[in-house]
Amino acid sequence: MTAPLTSLDRPNSYIGRSVPRPNAKRLLAGRGRYISDLRLPRMLYAAFLRSPHAHAKIVSINTEQVRAVEGVHLVATGTDLAKICTPWTGTLDHFKGMTSAPQLPLPLDRVVWAGQAVVAVVAESRAIAEDALELIEVDYEDLPVVVDLDAAREAGGALVNPGSVNNTCFRSQLDNGAVDDAFAHATHVVEEEFSFGRHTAVTLEPRAIVADYDPAAGMLTVHHGTQTPYQFQDLYSRHYNIPEARVRVIASDIGGSFGMKLHVYHEDMAVVGLSILLGRPVKYVADRIESFVSDIHARDHRVRARMALDAQGEILAMDVEDLTAIGAFSTYPRTSVVEGNQVIRLMGAPYRFKNYRATLEVIFQNKVQTSQYRAVGHPIACAVTERLVDMAAAKLGLDPFAIRAQNVIPDGAYPQTSPTGYRFEALSHQACLKRLHEMMDYDGLRAEQADLRKRGIYRGIGIAAFVEITNPSPAFYGVGGARISSQDGAILSLTPSGEVRCLISVTEQGQGTEAIISQIVADQLGLAQEHVKVITGDTEMTPHGGATWACRGAGIGGETALQATRALKRNILEIAALILQEQPSALDIIDGQVVDAATRNQRMPIAEIARIAYFRSDTLPPGTQAQLTVSHHFAPQGYPFAFTNGIQGCSLEVDVETGLIKLLKHFIVEDCGRVINPMLVDEQLRGGIVQGLGAALFEECRYSDTGQLVNGSLADYLVPMPMEMPDIVIGHVETPTADTELGAKGVGEAGTAAASACVLNAVNDALAPFAVTINSIPITPLKVLTALKRF
Amino acid sequence: MSGFDDSLLNEADETVRVRFVVNGRKVACEVAPRETLVDCLRDKLELTGTHAGCEMGACGACLVQLDGRAVHSCLIFAVQADGATIDTIEGLSELGAIADLQAEFHRRNALQCGFCTPGMLVNAHELLSQTAQPSREEIRDALSGNYCRCTGYEAIVDAIDAVASERMKAGGAGGGVT
Numbered sequence: 001m002t003a004p005l006t007s008l009d010r011p012n013s014y015i016g017r018s019v020p021r022p023n024a025k026r027l028l029a030g031r032g033r034y035i036s037d038l039r040l041p042r043m044l045y046a047a048f049l050r051s052p053h054a055h056a057k058i059v060s061i062n063t064e065q066v067r068a069v070e071g072v073h074l075v076a077t078g079t080d081l082a083k084i085c086t087p088w089t090g091t092l093d094h095f096k097g098m099t100s101a102p103q104l105p106l107p108l109d110r111v112v113w114a115g116q117a118v119v120a121v122v123a124e125s126r127a128i129a130e131d132a133l134e135l136i137e138v139d140y141e142d143l144p145v146v147v148d149l150d151a152a153r154e155a156g157g158a159l160v161n162p163g164s165v166n167n168t169c170f171r172s173q174l175d176n177g178a179v180d181d182a183f184a185h186a187t188h189v190v191e192e193e194f195s196f197g198r199h200t201a202v203t204l205e206p207r208a209i210v211a212d213y214d215p216a217a218g219m220l221t222v223h224h225g226t227q228t229p230y231q232f233q234d235l236y237s238r239h240y241n242i243p244e245a246r247v248r249v250i251a252s253d254i255g256g257s258f259g260m261k262l263h264v265y266h267e268d269m270a271v272v273g274l275s276i277l278l279g280r281p282v283k284y285v286a287d288r289i290e291s292f293v294s295d296i297h298a299r300d301h302r303v304r305a306r307m308a309l310d311a312q313g314e315i316l317a318m319d320v321e322d323l324t325a326i327g328a329f330s331t332y333p334r335t336s337v338v339e340g341n342q343v344i345r346l347m348g349a350p351y352r353f354k355n356y357r358a359t360l361e362v363i364f365q366n367k368v369q370t371s372q373y374r375a376v377g378h379p380i381a382c383a384v385t386e387r388l389v390d391m392a393a394a395k396l397g398l399d400p401f402a403i404r405a406q407n408v409i410p411d412g413a414y415p416q417t418s419p420t421g422y423r424f425e426a427l428s429h430q431a432c433l434k435r436l437h438e439m440m441d442y443d444g445l446r447a448e449q450a451d452l453r454k455r456g457i458y459r460g461i462g463i464a465a466f467v468e469i470t471n472p473s474p475a476f477y478g479v480g481g482a483r484i485s486s487q488d489g490a491i492l493s494l495t496p497s498g499e500v501r502c503l504i505s506v507t508e509q510g511q512g513t514e515a516i517i518s519q520i521v522a523d524q525l526g527l528a529q530e531h532v533k534v535i536t537g538d539t540e541m542t543p544h545g546g547a548t549w550a551c552r553g554a555g556i557g558g559e560t561a562l563q564a565t566r567a568l569k570r571n572i573l574e575i576a577a578l579i580l581q582e583q584p585s586a587l588d589i590i591d592g593q594v595v596d597a598a599t600r601n602q603r604m605p606i607a608e609i610a611r612i613a614y615f616r617s618d619t620l621p622p623g624t625q626a627q628l629t630v631s632h633h634f635a636p637q638g639y640p641f642a643f644t645n646g647i648q649g650c651s652l653e654v655d656v657e658t659g660l661i662k663l664l665k666h667f668i669v670e671d672c673g674r675v676i677n678p679m680l681v682d683e684q685l686r687g688g689i690v691q692g693l694g695a696a697l698f699e700e701c702r703y704s705d706t707g708q709l710v711n712g713s714l715a716d717y718l719v720p721m722p723m724e725m726p727d728i729v730i731g732h733v734e735t736p737t738a739d740t741e742l743g744a745k746g747v748g749e750a751g752t753a754a755a756s757a758c759v760l761n762a763v764n765d766a767l768a769p770f771a772v773t774i775n776s777i778p779i780t781p782l783k784v785l786t787a788l789k790r791f
Numbered sequence: 792m793s794g795f796d797d798s799l800l801n802e803a804d805e806t807v808r809v810r811f812v813v814n815g816r817k818v819a820c821e822v823a824p825r826e827t828l829v830d831c832l833r834d835k836l837e838l839t840g841t842h843a844g845c846e847m848g849a850c851g852a853c854l855v856q857l858d859g860r861a862v863h864s865c866l867i868f869a870v871q872a873d874g875a876t877i878d879t880i881e882g883l884s885e886l887g888a889i890a891d892l893q894a895e896f897h898r899r900n901a902l903q904c905g906f907c908t909p910g911m912l913v914n915a916h917e918l919l920s921q922t923a924q925p926s927r928e929e930i931r932d933a934l935s936g937n938y939c940r941c942t943g944y945e946a947i948v949d950a951i952d953a954v955a956s957e958r959m960k961a962g963g964a965g966g967g968v969t
Contacts, residue, residue: 027908204842204904204938258940510902684903
């Protein structure tokens with residue numbers, strides 16, 4: 001009771017407060033409105049015949065029998081859709097020399113991965129459409145299949161795209177010089193080759209789309225389970241030649257996305273075309289097997305890396321080669337090389353060293369595309385860096401905390417430019433390291449580990465520091481020619497009853513966008529949060545913006561809301577000042593009441609201002625035009641990205657008889673700048689960590705030698721379930737960015753960024769007594785037993 | 792494949808009349824024999840709170856109560872449920888049977904996208920009706936057939952744990968109405 005008052009004790013102070021999400025009650029009552037729930041009048045259902053071959057020529061397609069089936073309305077092949085849809089190519093201008101073949105909704109004459117959609121059937125029910133697929137005859141002629149990474153790079157080997165010179169999509173090199181020199185003069189060099197399996201997002205709601213073309217109005221409405229409605233408005237408009245203002249994309253509740261739902265998928269483009277051809281709404285919801293074979297996959301890297309250190313354990317240089325295979329095409333419109341590009345640029349990010357060289361090679365193969373999925377490139381860069389740091393510590397006889405404390409960029413030394421070219425405004429590695437050490441009870445864990453080891457119980461402790469990329473500026477995609485917005489917009493209105501409606505371009509996928517935006521608006525305006533209604537995800541209502549990806553919801557969307565609210569507040573106070581015969585600067589708003597700024601004495605409710613302005617403008621001074629709706633856009637300036645940082649730790653136990661790994665506890669200290677809602681941030685971190693833990697131990701898209709995905713179901717592809725996941729302890733350090741008034745940075749990638757690196761280090765720590773190491777993820781029991789030579 | 796037997800499609804189209812008590816009301820509908828209960832609930836009865844995630848009983852999104860027990864509605868055909876009493880998330884919500892669980896999930900933000908949430912709640916409801924005060928380990932074990940991609944599961948475990956304690960304090964072991 002005697003605790004000092006904090007900023008949270010002010011009325012309407014919502015920034016920094018753990019308030020529940022207003023929209024969660026609806027979802028808890030089973031009243032979500034997911035695209036897969038949607039049914040429109042006269043709606044038809046699409047299903048796709050998929051290629052059984054990873055690479056084959058389409059000799060002929062016979063659809064004659066299907067067209068006669070009752071209930072079937074349309075059968076469409078690649079040729080039919082190519083007449084109305086222009087092709088797309090997944091390259092960006094600033095990735096010099098990048099190539100990728102043009103793509104169409106359905107292929108014309110060749111399939112390039114097993115599971116690629118070949119023919120579409122639209123029928124009165126999904127079941128009829130699926131039945132009809134069985135009547136389609138496609139003659140294929142097998143072509144050589146490129147599956148393996150090494151085979152794909154072999155000179156004179158089979159080509160994913162016949163007619164190209166080789167299977168290279170993109171090559172890039174970073175070199176700031178003197179790397180060879182640094183290695184020649186190093187006292188210690190650690191070196192390893194790592195591999196990272198392919199995995200995929202496995203959103204619980206698969207991809208879903210309802211396209212509704214109205215030929216009478218010349219209007220296309222697409223209900224699309226996507227993160228980025230504005231991007232798709234632009235794409236549907238351009239590729240189907242419909243004026244942009246006549247394309248509306250609505251993204252209501254989305255059952256998970258994680259980056260997976262912002263890429264262009266062939267089926268989604270096809271469904272839009274099918275609706276145009278039929279002039280009726282067409283629905284497509286991927287089933288789980290379709291999701292596994294057609295959603296983007298992610299990662300799939302092989303990295304060779306070495307690190308040079310001096311006698312004292314100072315990191316001097318890193319030398320990295322990243323090879324990544326991305327499937328048959330680069331995705332559109334963001335491309336599949338962004339991940340590799342971020343891998344080589346995030347290497348060594350927490351550390352102070354000067355010399356860096358990296359090569360990136362991005363290779364095509366006959367598999368489904370890989371592309372951006374949560375924490376793009378972060379887990380690879382983090383695992384490689386942090387494993388090398390641990391290996392160096394072991395070589396030097398240093399504790400993992402000690403070598404990091406010695407090498408991280410000091411908290412007081414910012415701004416800094418990394419040897420890979422990133423500019424860091426202000427990070428807090430030292431503070432995070434110290435905090436993690438305390439939080440883990442590190443010394444206690446080490447003592448317990450030593451004790452248990454004597455009894456044949458092998459526990460491991462792993463830590464991993466990370467830097468996260470958030471709030472990308474136009475330099476990210478815009479500069480490469482992609483029409484992907486880095487700015488966001490908000491339209492804020494005071495309603496006649498004195499409430500606020502906020503239309504904003506950042507979107508909600510469950511992470512709490514609507515909640516934090518309403519917190520910011522309520523806080524800045526001086527209103528109870530329940531009087532703020534936030535509307536997202538409809539290109540016809542909300543202003544154009546980048547929406548929610550790459551952790552830009554709070555940092556960019558939040559700042560947009562903050563600036564818009566301040567503008568609305570100025571307008572409200574100007575009218576209040578006219579009514580009250582006061583200077584606007586002498587007034588403020590608290591709890592929906594205009595008050596004297598100095599005394600806080602109530603003068604009039606803002607509802608009364610709204611009433612007068614809307615219904616009795618005749619009583620206002622002549623010439624007054626009340627502007628109770630403001631529209632405001634904000635684009636990040638200053639630093640090209642708001643980098644955040646943190647460190648994770650974990651404790652686990654390896655059963656050396658079975659190879660099974662039991663996660664005991666996980667820890668994270670994280671700095672996302674200004675925290676708007678701690679509860680949402682914490683569970684966002686936990687969710688991210690669990691995705692990283694899944695990658696570390698379970699998740700891998702496995703292919704046969706012929707390019708067949710062999711584990712495309714939730715019984716075969718293992719995902720983290722509650723029983724295997726540990727409790728997760730969270731600590732925060734707050735270093736707000738000075739680039740915005742709000743000071744918030746992103747937090748969505750942080751958990752995923754370092755979780756698998758932690759586990760990799762911890763497993764190797766546990767196996768240290770056996771003098772064996774593991775350098776690939778997922779770390780399956782088989783890999784553990786193989787390393788231990790017990791299998 | 793030429794010479795496709797047309798009767799196959801007709802057979803698939805043939806419907807059967809089934810009757811259930813769904814969320815306390817008698818309903819009858821025409822279903823194809825191959826139609827699963829989840830499709831019947833979602834498409835015929837427009838009870839879209841029950842979700843289809845994997846359609847093979849691995850993810851738990853489709854859990855409903857059938858004659859008082861949680862079952863995967865994707866793993867049974869609608870015709871098999873003929874004569875059964877079915878409670879979906881909509882019915883359990885309206886009944887108030889899981890109001891305390893819903894409130895605690897809300898208070899702790901034990902959900903993000905919400906797609907897994909109805910299944911989680913049905914399972915949590917079942918768990919607490921069987922075990923009044925499960926340990927955290929038992930809660931995690933009970934939920935081990937419910938996949939959530941968004942959260943770290945921890946807030947969900949916390950919420951169920953808290954409701955179990957509250958129900959114990961209130962003196963009723965079961966708490967909910969079944």
